[in-house]
Amino acid sequence: MPETSQRAKITIFDTTLRDGELALKRKLTLQQKMRLAKILDQMGVDVIEVGYPGVFDKDAEEMLLVSEQVKNSIVCGLASSKTQEITAVAAALKRTQKGRINIYTPVRIRANTSASELIQTIKESVSLARNYCPDVEWSAFDATRSHPDVICKAVETAIKGGARTITICDSLGVAKPKEFSHLIEMVQQRIPNIEQAIIGVHCHDDLGLAEENSLVGLDVGVRQIECSISGLGVRAGNADLAKVVEGIANHSTYYTSIEQSWLKQASEMVNEFIEEDITADSPG
Secondary structure, three states: OOHHOOOOEEEEEEEOOHHHHHHHHOOHHHHHHHHHHHHHHHHHHHHEEEOOOOOOOOHEEEEHHHHHHHOEHHHHHEOOOHHHHHHHHHHHOOOOOOEEEEEEEEEEOOOOOOOHHHHHHHHHOOOHHHHOOOOEEEEOHHHHOHHHHHHHHHHHHHHHHOEEEEEEEEOOOOOOHHHHHHHHHHHHOOOOOOHHHHEEEEEEEOOOOOHHHHHHHHHEEEEEEEEEEHOOOOOOOEEEEHHHHHHHHOOOOEEEEOHHHHHHHHHHHHHHHHHHHHHHHHOO
């Protein structure tokens, strides 16, 4: 296998504490989040998405406190394009050494929204986030069901606004690997400023293809994969971090910073959280 310097680094973005938590009937406690965040940090996860403070009040305090425990990873918070959600993430990141605001915008045009309104929303929200944080990610929510022209204009606008990372989302887990690869390839080929950003993917597992869809993008320019421990997430879940890391480890062209010896402990801890959730919800 080639030396690390000859291979492309793939950023691992973990969303267990944010998206994964949504799969549980009861929210994770602060202590649970801090325990898992420490392991993810020691494991070498590049970005830890801790919460959605603009919607869930408890996430704001949790992000502040988790930030104090994380030494190496980027601490990330999710926001929609709404101003109050972006400012909530910014406030929750004020103690972190390295922070990121992840903005998501639905890019499937509906009857009550025009393409021009969508583009203006992206422009304003990304620019606002950059005023608070130098590291901004913009996520194209439901990209796999959007019109290609809309996706391309939206991505170009987000990059012009200052987004460092662009994430193409299969939010409902409807894509097949070949078509998802073609979508990423189209984005790479049609957007003139695409080299100014890292391309990421966020895939759901409704068709059992989250890991395959995530990995197939590597050969067409994907350099960040969003995933979770044990694939924990809404509906059928996200791409499983361990499977993603294993897939990359077996590839001669790419590598991650993940120390795989931590994967078992992380998985056991998440399984413990799931068992506690099931037990707490059981009658009697």
